[in-house]
Amino acid sequence: MREDEYMPIYSDNSISPVTLDRREFLKLFGGGIIIFISIGDSFALQEARRSRRGYPEDFNAYLRIGEDGRVSCFTGKIEMGQGIFTSLAQMLAEELDVPLNTVDMVMGDTALCPWDMGTFGSRSTKYFGPPLRKAAAEAKAVLILLAAEHLQIPPKQLIAKDGVIFDKNNTEKKVSYAQLTKGKTIEKHLKDKPPIKHYSKHTISGKPTDRLDSKQKVTGEAKYAGDIRLPGMLYARLLRPPVHGAKLKSVDISAARKIKDIQIIQDEDLIAVLHQCRDEAEKALGMIRAQFELPEKKVNNKTIFKHLIDSAPSEEIVTKAGDLEKGKNLATNTFEATYLNHYVAHATLENHTAVVKINGNKATVWASTQTPFRAQSEVAQVLGLSSKNVRVITPFVGGGFGGKTRNQQVIEAARLAKLTLKPVQVAWSRKEEFFYDTFRPAAVIKVLSGLNDSGQIVFWDYLNYFAGDRSSQPFYNIPNHRVLSRGGWGGRSEAHPFGVGAWRAPGSNTNVFAIESQIDIMAEAAEMSPLEFRLKNLKNERMKRVLKAAADKFGHSFLKAPSRRGYGIACTDYLGTYLATMAEVKVDEKKGKVKVNRVVCAQDQGEVINPEGTKMQIEGCITMGLGYVLTEEIHFNGGEILDENFDTYKIPRFSWLPKIETVLIDNPEMPPQGCGEPAITPMGGVIANAVYDATGARLFELPMTPGRIKEALKKRKALVSCHA
Amino acid sequence: MEKTIHFNLNGKPLRLTSAGERLLLWVLRSDLELTGTKYSCGEGFCGACIVLVNNKAVRSCQYPIKEVDGKEVITIEGLHKNGNLHPLQDAFIQHNALQCGFCTPGMILKAYTLLLNNPQPTYTEIVQAMEWNLCRCGTYNRIIQAIQTAARTMKRGRSR
Numbered sequence: 005m006r007e008d009e010y011m012p013i014y015s016d017n018s019i020s021p022v023t024l025d026r027r028e029f030l031k032l033f034g035g036g037i038i039i040f041i042s043i044g045d046s047f048a049l050q051e052a053r054r055s056r057r058g059y060p061e062d063f064n065a066y067l068r069i070g071e072d073g074r075v076s077c078f079t080g081k082i083e084m085g086q087g088i089f090t091s092l093a094q095m096l097a098e099e100l101d102v103p104l105n106t107v108d109m110v111m112g113d114t115a116l117c118p119w120d121m122g123t124f125g126s127r128s129t130k131y132f133g134p135p136l137r138k139a140a141a142e143a144k145a146v147l148i149l150l151a152a153e154h155l156q157i158p159p160k161q162l163i164a165k166d167g168v169i170f171d172k173n174n175t176e177k178k179v180s181y182a183q184l185t186k187g188k189t190i191e192k193h194l195k196d197k198p199p200i201k202h203y204s205k206h207t208i209s210g211k212p213t214d215r216l217d218s219k220q221k222v223t224g225e226a227k228y229a230g231d232i233r234l235p236g237m238l239y240a241r242l243l244r245p246p247v248h249g250a251k252l253k254s255v256d257i258s259a260a261r262k263i264k265d266i267q268i269i270q271d272e273d274l275i276a277v278l279h280q281c282r283d284e285a286e287k288a289l290g291m292i293r294a295q296f297e298l299p300e301k302k303v304n305n306k307t308i309f310k311h312l313i314d315s316a317p318s319e320e321i322v323t324k325a326g327d328l329e330k331g332k333n334l335a336t337n338t339f340e341a342t343y344l345n346h347y348v349a350h351a352t353l354e355n356h357t358a359v360v361k362i363n364g365n366k367a368t369v370w371a372s373t374q375t376p377f378r379a380q381s382e383v384a385q386v387l388g389l390s391s392k393n394v395r396v397i398t399p400f401v402g403g404g405f406g407g408k409t410r411n412q413q414v415i416e417a418a419r420l421a422k423l424t425l426k427p428v429q430v431a432w433s434r435k436e437e438f439f440y441d442t443f444r445p446a447a448v449i450k451v452l453s454g455l456n457d458s459g460q461i462v463f464w465d466y467l468n469y470f471a472g473d474r475s476s477q478p479f480y481n482i483p484n485h486r487v488l489s490r491g492g493w494g495g496r497s498e499a500h501p502f503g504v505g506a507w508r509a510p511g512s513n514t515n516v517f518a519i520e521s522q523i524d525i526m527a528e529a530a531e532m533s534p535l536e537f538r539l540k541n542l543k544n545e546r547m548k549r550v551l552k553a554a555a556d557k558f559g560h561s562f563l564k565a566p567s568r569r570g571y572g573i574a575c576t577d578y579l580g581t582y583l584a585t586m587a588e589v590k591v592d593e594k595k596g597k598v599k600v601n602r603v604v605c606a607q608d609q610g611e612v613i614n615p616e617g618t619k620m621q622i623e624g625c626i627t628m629g630l631g632y633v634l635t636e637e638i639h640f641n642g643g644e645i646l647d648e649n650f651d652t653y654k655i656p657r658f659s660w661l662p663k664i665e666t667v668l669i670d671n672p673e674m675p676p677q678g679c680g681e682p683a684i685t686p687m688g689g690v691i692a693n694a695v696y697d698a699t700g701a702r703l704f705e706l707p708m709t710p711g712r713i714k715e716a717l718k719k720r721k722a723l724v725s726c727h728a
Numbered sequence: 729m730e731k732t733i734h735f736n737l738n739g740k741p742l743r744l745t746s747a748g749e750r751l752l753l754w755v756l757r758s759d760l761e762l763t764g765t766k767y768s769c770g771e772g773f774c775g776a777c778i779v780l781v782n783n784k785a786v787r788s789c790q791y792p793i794k795e796v797d798g799k800e801v802i803t804i805e806g807l808h809k810n811g812n813l814h815p816l817q818d819a820f821i822q823h824n825a826l827q828c829g830f831c832t833p834g835m836i837l838k839a840y841t842l843l844l845n846n847p848q849p850t851y852t853e854i855v856q857a858m859e860w861n862l863c864r865c866g867t868y869n870r871i872i873q874a875i876q877t878a879a880r881t882m883k884r885g886r887s888r
Contacts, residue, residue, distance in 0.1 A: 085828030085865045214824055221829030222817040222836060224764020224804035231763035239758070283754040353768045353776055353830040353864050402766075402830030403864050434769045620824055620867070627866025650773040650862060658855045661868045 059132070063139035063146075064189045065118040067096060071187035073167055073180060075100065075107050079136070080120025080377060081128045082112035083217065084401035084408070085624075086680045087617040088128045090216045094613055095133055098209035099140035099200055102167040102181070109216075112376040112398025122375035124406055124506060126579060126678020129613055133676055137200045143190065145198040150184045203611060203672040210672070212616035217400070227399045229357040229372040234427040237359065238267065239282035240420050241289040243275040244436060248502045248643030249299035259291040269423050276420055278428065301642025303501055308446050309344055312469050315499040316490035322473040324486045331463025331484030335454025339525050343451070343518040344705040345471075345688075347638035348444040348507060348631075349647070351655055354402020355437050356413040360420075361427035365389055369396045371414045374404045379411040383418045405628075406506030407441060435648040442505030443638055445493055447471040449518035459530035461541050468515060470499070475512035475685060478519070479577045481543040501643050508625075509681035512578055513632060513688060517706060520574035520689025524565060524696065533562035534573045534693060546582050546608055546671075547575060553667050554584035554606035565697040572694025574686035580677040582669075583607040585626075585686040587662070589694040593717055596710030598634060598695055600660070605683050606667035610674030622666045622683040629687030630656045637707050735796045737762075738806025748794030752786070753777045755793050756803060764804035764833050775861035778834035779803045785841040804833035807840070815881040816840060819874040827865035835861050839875045848879055 059065075068076045077096045083089040093107040110116050112123075120132070144164055151169035152159040155177055163172045170178035203210060220226035245252070252275075257268050260277055266288045267278040277288035303311045332338070358371040360383065367387055373379050376396040384391040401408060417430040432440070448469040456462045464478055464485035472492035478485055491497060493510040507513075527537030535555055542548050551573075555562075560571055570589040576582070588602040603626050612618055635654040639646040647653040692703045701716035731748040734741070737760070746755060756762045756779070765788055768776035772787040779788045780802040781795070807814045816836050819825070826832045835858070842849060842857040849857065854875050863871070 085826075087827070214821070215826070217829065218821040218824065218826060219813075221826050221832050222804075222813070222820045223808060224762075224833050226829050227763070228766075228830065230757075230767065233758075233761050233763070281750075281754060281758050283750055283758075351864055352828070353766070353774060353862065354828065355768065400829060403828040405864075431767065434771065616824060620827065620870075623869055624827060624866035627868060628864065649771050650769055651771070655862060655864060656866065656868075657860070657862065658858045658868050658872070661855070661872075664869055 059135040060118050062193070063143045066136055066139040067100065067143060068189065069181045069185045069187070071182055073106060073182040075102050075167075075181075076110050077107055077136070078110045078113075078117040079132060080112060080114075080117045081123045081132055082374060082376065082398045082401050082404075083109070084123065084374065084404035086123075086128070087215060087614065087620060088123075090213055091129060091613040091617050092132070092136060093216060094209045094211075094213055095129075095136055096140050098206055099137045100144050101164040104208050104213070104216075106167060112373075113395070114376055114380045114397075115395040119377055122378060122409055123404070124374055124409055126581070126680045126682065128680075129676045130580075130678050133613070138197060141198045141200045142194055145194055146190055146192050147181055147184055149192070150190075151179050154179050154184060209613050210611070210615070213614045214616065221400075228354055228402050229359060229370045229399055230354070230429065230431045231399070232359045232370045232429070234359065234361055236280075237427040237429055238278035238280055238424060239285050240276045240278045240417070240428050240430050241282075241285040242416060242430070243289065243292055243294055244439065245296055246644065247296075247298055248439075248645075250296040250643070253295045253297050255295075256293040259293070260288040263288045263291070267424055269420060271419070271423055274416070274419055276416075278420065278424060278426075282431070299643060301644070304641045305346060305446075305637065305639050308346075309448050312446060312448055312491075312499055316469045317497070319467070319488045319490045322487040322489050323477045326463075326484030328463055328465055328484050328486055332454060334456050334462040336457050337529055338452065338454040339522065339529070340452045341450075341518075341522060341525065341704060343449040343514075343521065345444075345447045345514045345517065346705075346707065347446045347504070347640070348636050349438060349441045349638055349653060350403075350405045350407030350507060351437070351441075351650075351653065352403030352405060352407055355432040355434065356408065356440070357429070357431040358411070358414040358417040359427060359429045360414070360417040362387065362421050362425070366393045367395070367418065367421070369394065369414060369418070370399060371396060371411065372401050372408055373398060373411055373414065374401070374406070374408040375411065378409075379414045382411055382415055386415050386418050387422055405508040406510060409506055410442060412440060434650075438638075438647050438649070438653065439645050440503065442503040444507030444510070444513070444632070445470045445500060445504040447493075447514045449514065451518055451522045453522055453526060455526055455530055459532055459537065459540060461526065466519075468518070470497070470504075471514040472511035474510060474515065475576060475578055476515040476519075477577075479544050479547055479575070480523070480538075480541045482541070501640065502645065508628070509578060509685045512576065512681070512685040513629075516574060516576050516685045517688030517692065520686060521692050521702070521704070524573075524689075524693045525702070528565050531564060533564055535562040538573065538575065547577070547584075550582050550606045550608050550669055551575060551584040553669055554586050554604055557606065557665055557667050558586040558604045560588075565693070566700040567697050570694050570698030572690045572692070572697055574689030574693060576682060576685045578678070578682035578685050581607065581609040581679060581682040583682050583686065585683065585690045587690045587694045589691060589698055591695055591698045591713070593699065596713035596717070598691065598708060598713065600630060600662040600691060600694075602663045602665070603690070604665045604667070606669060607679070607683060608669035608671050609677045609679045609682070611672045611676045612668055612679075613676060615668055618668060618679045619666045621679050623664050625681065625683035626664050626687065627656050627661065629684040630660055630662075630691075631707075633687050633691045633707055634660075635707050635709065637709070731794055733793055733797045735798065736800045738802055746793050748792060750793045751789060752779065752791040752793050752796060752801075753788035756788060762803050762805055766830055766833060768830065773860070773862070774831070775834040775838055776831050778837045778861070780837055780840065783841065783844055785838045802837075804837060807836065814840070816843070816874065816878040819878040819881065820871070822877060823870045823874040825867055825870035825874040827867055831861060831863045835863070835871055839871075839878070842875070843879055843882060847882060849875070851876075
């Protein structure tokens with residue numbers, strides 16, 4: 005992001021929204037075949053912005069070639085660490101035929117970028133990539149036509165390379181993109197859209213590429229929402245209830261008033277202190293005395309599972325095939341198990357932050373958000389402005405993982421900016437992060453499955469509570485199956501005592517933990533190794549291929565569990581990305597502690613745009629995944645969140661790090677699928693299976709805390725002595 | 729109590745008047761607009777706010793401004809000199825040892841003090857030194873590689 009141009013820190017006057025429609029535009033500029041206009045005046049862009057469904061047709065909405073030859077790439081997606089700052093630039097540079105280092109990303113700016121629903125679900129490359137490529141391909145084709153006119157050479161004789169178009173018979177005859185466009189928007193479009201390049205012709209896309217945002221991030225220059233400084237800006241701290249559902253009875257702000265230059269706002273439910281120094285605002289907040297009426301504490305993290313089952317909505321059929329009763333009759337061995345998952349926090353290092361500045365009937369917002377366009381309408385609504393007068397700018401986001409799809413802090417900053425008539429920054433504290441986070445919901449999964457004598461799965465009856473449908477459909481070859489879901493991972497279900505929502509690969513982590521644990525239980529009963537059993541029950545060739553690739557890299561043969569060696573397997577189909585993960589663990593049975601020594605992941609995501617970026621995502625998924633598997637669990641009592649910081653809510657640290665190895669399956673024929681989330685989904689299953697292989701103790705509840713591991717070990721011993 | 733505090737910030741002498749108990753983090757971030765130092769957990773658990781005071785890594789969210797009186801403070805903005813990145817910064821770039829970048833300034837400054845005290849740390853020593861710097865994106869493996877690379881570069885005599 006060239007922030008001087010697109011992310012003005014001290015001024016929001018660099019772009020004045022223009023509202024020319026096509027008719028007015030033609031009146032002004034005439035109706036010639038080729039016209040150039042400057043970007044702020046582009047009706048195409050305006051139209052694109054108005055059409056709130058799908059991506060725009062006009063390629064100018066995606067890119068602009070500057071007079072200096074630099075190319076701006078506009079996307080409503082945001083960069084939160086996942087690396088599309090680099091991979092989208094690669095896609096554009098490839099298709100437009102410009103050097104990668106001439107591309108500047110402009111991301112998540114509602115005034116400049118095409119509308120986008122938000123950055124989540126590993127969707128950026130999969131869904132934004134194709135229109136971006138088409139836009140660049142058309143722009144290049146148009147540029148060649150313009151060059152033909154300019155050079156008086158037939159288009160077929162021209163070649164584009166590195167932002168220059170030249171005569172293939174005489175390379176001296178050439179013209180650059182910048183010379184052709186002079187920094188203006190290109191008002192010529194093609195009826196027949198040119199095809200995008202075949203992957204075999206790629207020289208930028210598909211090549212391992214270092215992050216383009218590193219330098220700003222290692223020097224401290226990279227700006228996040230909390231780094232925005234505006235003249236007169238106030239830092240706000242808000243009074244919060246001690247528990248969810250508490251009602252304010254009385255408040256005494258007299259002590260806080262004594263702090264010099266403090267501003268105190270009381271507006272219905274909103275009580276805030278504001279100061280030009282954040283620490284002074286913090287001090288004032290500590291001096292407010294408030295009394296709340298507390299709700300009854302109905303549920304805690306011990307009783308939550310029964311509560312969820314009792315309060316779940318009615319079931320929905322995710323998928324169904326064959327005849328379950330027939331399957332049950334074919335089974336010689338049936339297996340019934342219940343899997344439990346606790347609430348998990350996003351715990352991004354950057355807290356929810358927003359800065360809002362109101363100027364007359366216009367507002368500018370800087371926000372740490374995965375959904376800038378949603379923030380735009382929310383701010384417009386709360387301020388009573390039209391959406392087009394609200395500009396949301398998304399600087400770098402310091403981690404999202406689904407936790408920054410709602411914009412509570414943006415709305416708070418907007419209300420306070422309106423009430424104080426000053427620019428206001430709201431940056432949540434860590435305690436607020438844990439209080440208002442939309443947690444990955446606690447969930448229960450019940451599975452009943454059966455095998456026949458030859459070790460084939462003959463039926464599968466699966467029901468989840470609050471895990472939704474994602475990754476719940478069996479990819480094993482099971483003739484008789486049914487998958488039911490009672491409640492998804494999102495929404496504002498009354499069942500949960502606080503907010504829940506999307507958490508990296510929503511629902512999938514929970515579903516895959518249950519599915520892949522159940523598969524291992526059956527493998528052992530079938531007297532097979534977990535690898536042999538999976539291959540026997542798979543017909544899907546793509547899944548077999550990733551499984552074999554992972555096994556090759558892993559290098560150890562699998563034996564019937566428990567082999568005492570601590571090897572585990574789990575597979576996932578996450579929205580079209582297939583992967584197999586294998587792990588090696590050591591269990592300290594006395595302490596109940598698991599050390600993960602090695603994780604191998606083979607992933608098939610179709611065409612890979614940036615193999616280096618993909619590896620980073622897989623490594624990040626594996627490392628982050630260890631948290632929800634081993635320690636991460638929100639402790640609560642009713643609406644009271646007992647975890648307030650990283651002392652009790654433990655996320656993975658350096659010492660947890662296993663050796664991580666990745667294998668990317670070569671499958672460029674398939675359009676790119678997602679890669680930001682898939683590799684986190686098998687972590688529950690693969691570690692549970694490895695722990696079983698090491699100890700013979702089966703863990704049915706995540707996270708596998710030392711207490712739960714010791715309990716499972718005890719049950720194992722009881723079982724052993726019972727059989728003896 | 730307002731107090732006049734003299735210190736060197738990123739190589740330049742500075743004098744400011746402030747309540748001595750104010751935390752270094754907020755003085756840096758809001759008064760001095762040096763925003764490379766990050767606020768995250770606010771209680772010293774995560775390391776995102778680490779700066780150098782007399783070449784020791786301190787968690788600026790826990791560090792009163794009066795403590796820097798007469799001392800040398802270096803923030804991430806002051807690590808590169810004359811346009812040249814520090815070998816650690818180069819190594820973080822080379823290994824793509826970051827994702828969202830929010831923990832990065834604290835990671836680099838913590839690693840800086842490690843290499844100052846132990847120029848050739850083993851893998852285990854790196855892990856021990858870095859243990860209380862948190863990264864949510866999961867880049868620990870690459871950070872370790874970056875520190876190892878920087879240590880080799882610095883051994884060859886390039887300190888900047």
